[in-house]
Amino acid sequence: MTGLRLGTLDVPTPVVLAPMAGITNAAYRRLCAEHGAGLYVCEMITSRGLVEGDETTKRMLVFDEAETVRSVQLYGTDPTYVGQATRILCEEYGVAHVDLNFGCPVPKVTRKGGGGALPWKRNLLGAILEEAVAAAAPYDVPVTMKTRKGLDDDHLTFLDAGRIAQETGVAAIALHGRTVAQAYSGQADWDAIGELVASVDIPVLGNGDIWEAADALRMIEETGAAGVVVGRGCLGRPWLFRDLAAAFSDDGPGETTLPTxxxxxxxxxxxxxxxxxxxxxxxxxxxxxxxxxxxxxxxxxxxxxxxxxxxxxxxxxxxxxxxxxxxxxPFPASELGAPRGRQGAPRSRIVLPEGWLDDTDGLSGGGVGVLEDVDETTGG
Known part of the structure; x- marks a missing residue:
């Protein structure tokens, strides 16, 4: 199978390691890369923290000497800060890929109008993407975004998000097939990923319920996605990237060898x-x-x-x-295909800024706050 093309960046194997706070640091990215090819994304950092020189944020921006492609995910709710942070990443850190997080379901993120809540504000989303793309353009660095289906089944945003991403020059969009209300519970909706693929011309990456390499192949086949994003499935299993590399090779998946x-x-x-x-x-x-x-x-x-x-x-x-x-x-066969990491239950109430659902603009300044730290270990 062919690799993944993100603007000027070629990823030989169409697999992306989802950024996970406290997990996808330089050591873990190096470990995964030693097993297979792919794009390995640094844990998410806040735009404002980077712009203001926050020491904690800067400590997260550490790269292994073997990392030839530096990829970072940004969080932000302010277009100016996101644009400035994108420029800093390109200019001062030599980053080759910037991803923007619009998928995090954690309440302390959504109550500020960030993460998975932000795409409800279509104009704000567009403004943030425009600033990031413009800031990265002089460096030929592609900007991508990650999102969810929407807030809940009554407030879906993913098709609008895909349209806006395409219109603003975003190189690709990754869709986690769950809503914010679902968090990590239940089953990911791969049909939504296929629906997004059919509605945009830019590459769509599928995310959700990829526990084995066979799941990745099935997702590609069922949805037409250009690649996959792997989060919880690789927790305690860095060799999953070996299996994924083999699955997407020209020789096909072959027989999976489980580790003792x-x-x-x-x-x-x-x-x-x-x-x-x-x-x-x-x-x-x-x-x-x-x-x-x-x-x-x-x-x-x-x-x-x-x-x-x-x-x-x-x-x-x-x-x-x-x-x-x-x-x-031997490796316990009972664990094959089984969920890993947190799952939890659906949320009966999504924590949002007051009046968040009243309009889909978001550029008036009401309700959007600033988040300085995010403790999110499950990859959005």
Whole structure:
């Protein structure tokens, strides 16, 4: 299968790692890239934080020496800030791709009119996209956007968002086939992805419920999407990108080889090692702890060993604990195709700025706030 073309950027394998806060840092992006080709996006940063020189924001903008293509996702609700942040990324950080987040369903984001709430304001969405595209144009950097179906089934926005993206010069649009109200519950609506594909001429990337490489192939076949965005499916499974690269190769998917527990343990060690290289051993080990449950999901590792791994404070301690795992234990077949990461329940109420649904303009300045930090680990 052919790769993915995003403006001036060629992605040989039509697979994008969804930005996930606290997950897709430089170490994890490097780990995934070591397994397969694709576009690996830095965790989401706030436009205002970048423009105002916030130290936390700048610490997130770290790239591994092996990253030849730097990709960053921006969050923002103000066209001027988003435009300025886009220029900074292109000019000062050598970024080759900028993605804009209009899909995050977290209440503290939507209550400010950001993330998945923002596309309801069509004119505001257009203004933000215009500023970002104009700022990136002198550097030949493509701008893409990610969104959801809408706020809920009664307030759908994805077709308008696709039209606006195309009109403003956005290189591609990614659609998560869920509404903000659904968050990560239920099943992704791939039919909506196909509907968007049919309505625009720019590439559409499909997102939602890609747990195995076979799911990605099926999504492409059913929707006509130009590529896929993978979020929760790769948590504790960086080798998914190996399977995806094989699936999209000219030779076809072939037979998937599942890793043994020993091979998973080796990936855990490599992940921790990369984190420590980038953050120092103490912080790197603390960052690694959150991944333990995902890596060992479905394996027979005992509770005491899991607890100890979840408190690991050095690479030496990690080595001792990993040595206690049975290297020959096969990958648990029960986990194939099973959801990973948070799921939760649909939301009975979406938190929005007061009067948000009264009009679809959004340029009057009412209700749109500024968010400085986002704790979102599931990829929008």
């Amino acid at each position: 527990l020993g091979e998973v343990a080796a990936m855990m060690r490599r992940h921790a090692e990369l984190l420590c290289e980038h953050m120092g051993e103490e912080r790197g080990c603390k960052e690694f702890r959150k991944h333990v449950t995902w890596y060992l999901k479905g394996f027979r590792a005992g509770g005491e060993l899991r607890r100890s791994l979840g408190l690991v404070d050095s690479l030496a301690a990690l080595d001792r604990l990993l040595a206690e795992l049975d290297p020959a234990e």
